[in-house]
Amino acid sequence: MLENRGAAPQRLLDLSSEWTSLAPNLIALPLLEVIPPKRMKRLVIAWALLVFFLAACRTPATPPVLPTSSGYPVPSTPGRSTAYPGPDSTPIFIPLIPSPSASDKATITGILQVRDQGQPKPVSGVILALAAIVPEAQGTPWLASYDRDRAYRTLTDSVGRFVFVDVPATSYGLVLDRIDQSFLLGDPKSGGDLFLKPQSGRILDLGELLYESLPGE
Amino acid sequence: MKHLRIMLVTILLGSMLFTPTATLAQTIGGPYKAGFQVQNLESTTATISLLFYDQSGATVANVTGETINGNASKTYYPLENAPTNISGSFNGSVVISSDKQVAAIANVLTSAETGGASYSGFTGGATTVSLPLLFKNVDLGGGTFLNSWFNVQNAGSTTATAFVTYVASPASGGAAPGGCPENQSIAMGAAKTFAQADNTCLGNNFIGAATITSTQPMVATVMQIRNTSADILAYNGFTSGDTSTTPVVPLVATNFFGSITGVQIQNTGATSTDITVAYSPSPTFPGNQCQETKTIAGGSSSTFFLPFPAACGGPDPVYGGSPNNNGFVGSAKVVANTANMPLVAIVNQINTGDKDSSAYNAFNPAAGKSKVSLPLILRYGNLFTGIAVANVGTQATNISCTFTGSSYTVSANNVQPGGALTASQGDASASALGSTYVGGATCTATGGDAKIVGVVNQLNADLPGTSDALLTYEGFGF
Numbered sequence: 001m002l003e004n005r006g007a008a009p010q011r012l013l014d015l016s017s018e019w020t021s022l023a024p025n026l027i028a029l030p031l032l033e034v035i036p037p038k039r040m041k042r043l044v045i046a047w048a049l050l051v052f053f054l055a056a057c058r059t060p061a062t063p064p065v066l067p068t069s070s071g072y073p074v075p076s077t078p079g080r081s082t083a084y085p086g087p088d089s090t091p092i093f094i095p096l097i098p099s100p101s102a103s104d105k106a107t108i109t110g111i112l113q114v115r116d117q118g119q120p121k122p123v124s125g126v127i128l129a130l131a132a133i134v135p136e137a138q139g140t141p142w143l144a145s146y147d148r149d150r151a152y153r154t155l156t157d158s159v160g161r162f163v164f165v166d167v168p169a170t171s172y173g174l175v176l177d178r179i180d181q182s183f184l185l186g187d188p189k190s191g192g193d194l195f196l197k198p199q200s201g202r203i204l205d206l207g208e209l210l211y212e213s214l215p216g217e
Numbered sequence: 218m219k220h221l222r223i224m225l226v227t228i229l230l231g232s233m234l235f236t237p238t239a240t241l242a243q244t245i246g247g248p249y250k251a252g253f254q255v256q257n258l259e260s261t262t263a264t265i266s267l268l269f270y271d272q273s274g275a276t277v278a279n280v281t282g283e284t285i286n287g288n289a290s291k292t293y294y295p296l297e298n299a300p301t302n303i304s305g306s307f308n309g310s311v312v313i314s315s316d317k318q319v320a321a322i323a324n325v326l327t328s329a330e331t332g333g334a335s336y337s338g339f340t341g342g343a344t345t346v347s348l349p350l351l352f353k354n355v356d357l358g359g360g361t362f363l364n365s366w367f368n369v370q371n372a373g374s375t376t377a378t379a380f381v382t383y384v385a386s387p388a389s390g391g392a393a394p395g396g397c398p399e400n401q402s403i404a405m406g407a408a409k410t411f412a413q414a415d416n417t418c419l420g421n422n423f424i425g426a427a428t429i430t431s432t433q434p435m436v437a438t439v440m441q442i443r444n445t446s447a448d449i450l451a452y453n454g455f456t457s458g459d460t461s462t463t464p465v466v467p468l469v470a471t472n473f474f475g476s477i478t479g480v481q482i483q484n485t486g487a488t489s490t491d492i493t494v495a496y497s498p499s500p501t502f503p504g505n506q507c508q509e510t511k512t513i514a515g516g517s518s519s520t521f522f523l524p525f526p527a528a529c530g531g532p533d534p535v536y537g538g539s540p541n542n543n544g545f546v547g548s549a550k551v552v553a554n555t556a557n558m559p560l561v562a563i564v565n566q567i568n569t570g571d572k573d574s575s576a577y578n579a580f581n582p583a584a585g586k587s588k589v590s591l592p593l594i595l596r597y598g599n600l601f602t603g604i605a606v607a608n609v610g611t612q613a614t615n616i617s618c619t620f621t622g623s624s625y626t627v628s629a630n631n632v633q634p635g636g637a638l639t640a641s642q643g644d645a646s647a648s649a650l651g652s653t654y655v656g657g658a659t660c661t662a663t664g665g666d667a668k669i670v671g672v673v674n675q676l677n678a679d680l681p682g683t684s685d686a687l688l689t690y691e692g693f694g695f
Contacts, residue, residue: 133296134280134283134293135280136269136278136279137278137279137280137281141296142269142278142280142295142296143280143293143294143295143296144293144296145283145291145293145294146291146292146293147285147286147289147290147291147292148290148292149286149289150286150289173294178600178677179595179597180593180595180600180675180677180688181688182292183330184252184294192297193297213329215329215330215331216330216331216677216684217684
């Protein structure tokens with residue numbers, strides 16, 4: 001079951017739609033009345049202006065930021081959102097990463113990739129989960145524990161992007177849940193343990209997690 | 218308030234610590250990774266502690282205050298960098314204590330996590346433990362060798378010595394002169410490794426059984442490995458409480474889409490006995506009713522269903538026959554045991570095409586219940602399960618299985634003693650489950666004396682042949 005807090009992709013979709021759903025909602029209400037055509041034309045223009053200003057008011061003063069980016073690589077060719085189409089007709093989708101909704105929560109994101117014929121390939125549609133780090137009596141991190149029914153879980157999207165929203169700011173391991181088995185993912189660069197340490201009120205961007213192979217394959 | 222209940226789990230973590238001679242490194246395999254899963258069997262929160270022991274018996278870590286919600290489970294992955302005091306490498310054991318009733322399984326994986334095996338934790342041990350199937354450098358040709366090793370954990374209250382003696386099977390190419398005895402002192406809670414490739418007394422190509430004896434209760438888990446693949450097959454050692462004069466095997470399959478099964482039966486008694494195994498094909502699957510009889514000396518073991526008995530079905534794919542998927546899929550039961558000796562058995566399942574493999578323990582018919590819970594059933598993309606539910610009673614019975622969250626059912630009527638209901642959730646006949654089904658099944662016996670047991674194979678058909686994609690678990694009777 002893909003339950004609870006792990007439904008980040010849907011959450012992303014919902015937030016994105018907030019920016020575009022405003023105008024239809026405003027226009028829908030006046031049409032419930034019977035309005036003469038000439039007045040209707042004026043109303044439409046007025047509503048359009050109002051929508052424009054309201055939309056402008058909804059635009060944040062500063063664009064969303066990723067305050068705790070951990071070296072997310074800058075693409076050699078800057079990507080473009082679909083809002084700003086250029087001469088190249090192939091759009092690049094840049095998802096919005098939601099900020100934590102509370103000061104004691106955090107967001108964790110990254111892109112899961114596997115090397116395929118020498119090239120990074122997105123790993124899409126797999127379940128990732130957060131495992132709690134369990135210390136032994138002296139305080140040394142000793143185990144990662146994964147409770148499938150209660151852990152934060154999410155699905156990677158078409159580019160391998162994963163987002164855990166509003167998680168408590170504590171240490172985690174990253175689990176690849178393949179339904180029949182689950183695996184604790186290590187650090188793809190060092191081969192050692194991968195500890196995720198988000199900070200309260202911030203977004204932890206892990207960047208590209210590029211593995212030579214993934215367990216269970 | 219429940220009293221403290223102790224689970225004993227033998228697990229292996231990190232690299233093996235054997236002297237890495239070239240031969241040994243190749244035949245023992247590894248390094249390995251291990252994790253374990255603990256389930257709270259009660260409805261209120263359990264608080265557990267975990268004591269990690271190295272092979273000397275020293276406590277290397279103590280994890281306390283871990284909680285598991287009622288009826289929930291947690292999977293624990295030992296962190297690689299945690300045991301810095303043992304250089305990130307650990308071969309040892311864990312003792313789990315809980316204020317609620319808990320159960321545990323351990324998973325041992327290859328370092329690349331492309332193959333692995335599971336086994337159950339123990340609630341207690343015995344002073345005699347039987348291991349039906351072990352290998353030393355069994356040459357399969359082409360540079361492929363089978364080997365085995367096992368860990369013995371002291372489940373008692375004081376340090377004790379575990380004594381091991383071996384007996385070669387009739388088909389063995391290597392001898393075990395004088396039983397090739399070996400022993401190791403094991404501290405309370407700790408585990409020691411016995412690698413058959415290390416026993417210089419055992420001949421190469423040894424196939425056989427072993428018996429462990431001690432003054433303290435011991436538990437043991439065996440790993441069977443093949444040096445050229447990711448295959449690991451695990452099984453737990455048997456105690457006297459596990460024995461039966463007529464064990465039952467719910468699933469055997471040979472010459473059916475690459476499958477091969479071998480059943481290794483050990484006579485844990487002292488007297489030689491003639492064993493007859495009856496094989497019953499499952500409804501809608503290929504095969505003939507057939508039997509096989511072999512003599513097994515006291516303490517020894519013998520292989521059944523391999524070679525494939527000609528009377529059971531199509532050609533033997535292992536010994537020169539051309540596979541045609543018209544072999545046999547069904548169940549097996551010991552129907553004659555002339556000296557009435559206690560028996561135990563393990564079942565190895567191999568898929569020759571994809572080199573998938575798994576093992577499971579045969580059942581004592583006394584363990585049969587009217588219902589069997591199969592908690593994980595899959596029809597999810599290329600993941601799917603197959604179930605086999607055997608009638609271990611003395612009368613014919615009807616078996617019906619329901620699946621959580623679905624109206625899909627499978628059933629078989631008038632299943633004879635020793636027969637089984639077999640069904641694959643990967644087949645088109647199970648399409649009612651959809652393509653993203655993750656659930657469980659409950660199988661119920663009605664009529665006759667209504668005693669059944671079951672096993673489930675889990676297969677990932679999407680994995681390459683270099684991976685071991687087959688897992689097997691035993692159902693829970695209730």
